[in-house]
Amino acid sequence: MIIIVLISAIFCAEVKLKVESSPKDIRRINGRAEFDAQEYETSCQCESTTTPLHVGETFCDPTKVQLHQDFAGDDGKTASFEQIRHLIGPLNELQFGDPNSYHFSCLDGRNEQGVLGTPGGDSGEFLLALQVYEQTINTPLAQDTVDSIFANYLQFMKQDGFYMCTDDDAIRHLEKELGMTLTVDALIDPPNSFKDDLLTSLLKPENTGCMHLKSILKNPESYDMRPDLVRYFLRSYFTILWNKSNPLHHKLILEVMAGRHEERAFLEVRINEACIRQNMAPLLRPKRRITLASVPQGPTSTTFHEGGATEIFQAYVNHIDAASIRRKELSKFFAENSNLNGVHFEIDVMHHRLNKKGLIYLPFYTVTIV
Numbered sequence: 001m002i003i004i005v006l007i008s009a010i011f012c013a014e015v016k017l018k019v020e021s022s023p024k025d026i027r028r029i030n031g032r033a034e035f036d037a038q039e040y041e042t043s044c045q046c047e048s049t050t051t052p053l054h055v056g057e058t059f060c061d062p063t064k065v066q067l068h069q070d071f072a073g074d075d076g077k078t079a080s081f082e083q084i085r086h087l088i089g090p091l092n093e094l095q096f097g098d099p100n101s102y103h104f105s106c107l108d109g110r111n112e113q114g115v116l117g118t119p120g121g122d123s124g125e126f127l128l129a130l131q132v133y134e135q136t137i138n139t140p141l142a143q144d145t146v147d148s149i150f151a152n153y154l155q156f157m158k159q160d161g162f163y164m165c166t167d168d169d170a171i172r173h174l175e176k177e178l179g180m181t182l183t184v185d186a187l188i189d190p191p192n193s194f195k196d197d198l199l200t201s202l203l204k205p206e207n208t209g210c211m212h213l214k215s216i217l218k219n220p221e222s223y224d225m226r227p228d229l230v231r232y233f234l235r236s237y238f239t240i241l242w243n244k245s246n247p248l249h250h251k252l253i254l255e256v257m258a259g260r261h262e263e264r265a266f267l268e269v270r271i272n273e274a275c276i277r278q279n280m281a282p283l284l285r286p287k288r289r290i291t292l293a294s295v296p297q298g299p300t301s302t303t304f305h306e307g308g309a310t311e312i313f314q315a316y317v318n319h320i321d322a323a324s325i326r327r328k329e330l331s332k333f334f335a336e337n338s339n340l341n342g343v344h345f346e347i348d349v350m351h352h353r354l355n356k357k358g359l360i361y362l363p364f365y366t367v368t369i370v
């Protein structure tokens with residue numbers, strides 16, 4: 001089922017929430033949405049429902065949260081409004097980030113920080129842009145071209161850090177494969193003698209903890225991705241991360257997630273035009289300990305305390321409009337730096353392609369919700 005929630009947060013934020021339960025009885029819904037004068041193709045999978053679809057309006061009231069349930073579940077596993085409200089937290093405590101100067105984190109419910117989320121974080125967005133760029137100029141990029149595009153981008157970008165994520169499961173798998181113990185520090189700064197083997201292993205899906213990169217490495221064709229392109233990007237990333245005499249290595253963030261995935265909702269964070277103009281997007285925490293006044297249905301991890309039930313709640317948090325702001329920036333970068341083949345392309349054309357292609361990444365997550 002899907003629940004859409006609108007949060008009328010501080011002056012301008014609107015959060016659209018989708019919650020999906022077990023993927024039984026899934027129907028595919030295709031549609032079109034216009035946003036910011038741009039048309040998008042939308043596609044989602046939903047369970048059948050008896051509740052009519054209702055999309056709320058945007059409010060700019062800083063003191064209220066609007067929740068709209070569009071598809072009600074009957075299996076007792078649905079995330080409740082109360083859980084989502086608590087996950088978002090008090091509106092007056094919300095922090096905002098500028099999508100052009102704040103890094104994007106992975107869609108991962110294990111993150112307790114306030115984040116801007118998109119599949120694969122900064123790495124997912126950059127790889128998407130590489131893919132669209134390559135297809136636009138109609139020339140396969142070579143490793144050294146990817147190296148130089150990536151290095152140029154790290155100098156061009158406005159944010160301090162460029163983000164990639166992995167997790168403890170992937171590190172454990174690497175340890176087994178390489179027959180040695182591997183700390184997070186050693187992954188970020190391995191001894192020279194070890195780098196070649198480590199890099200070879202890191203290009204395999206089992207050794208990446210980023211759900212998005214892992215899924216692309218496993219099924220490049222369903223992402224319309226040239227498999228070499230992912231590997232070239234990973235090689236560029238780790239080569240710079242590990243080169244302590246390259247000043248750009250300070251800009252790379254490798255975050256290691258720990259614990260189990262227990263995502264129970266998919267939050268699609270929308271921001272209205274006022275926010276887009278101001279480049280403001282609310283940072284939301286994908287994982288949070290929440291205390292509920294009423295007893296939630298379903299989750300087995302719920303414990304009871306005086307005054308309410310406390311549980312750890314996890315959700316995928318996807319900032320779809322903030323990602324579009326970032327994609328505009330990426331389009332500018334590629335337009336300015338493209339002198340390959342003399343192919344000229346418009347920033348807006350690339351931006352549109354990025355948004356369109358970016359949408360095909362999302363259904364993967366909604367079917368993994370417990």
Ligand SMILES: *[C@@H]1O[C@H](CO)[C@@H](O)[C@H](O)[C@H]1NC(C)=O
Nearest residue numbers: 239240243244245246247248
């Ligand atoms: C490390 O970075 C420096 C400075 O960019 C560069 O000259 C050198 O070739 C790099 N070394 C490796 C092993 O990539």
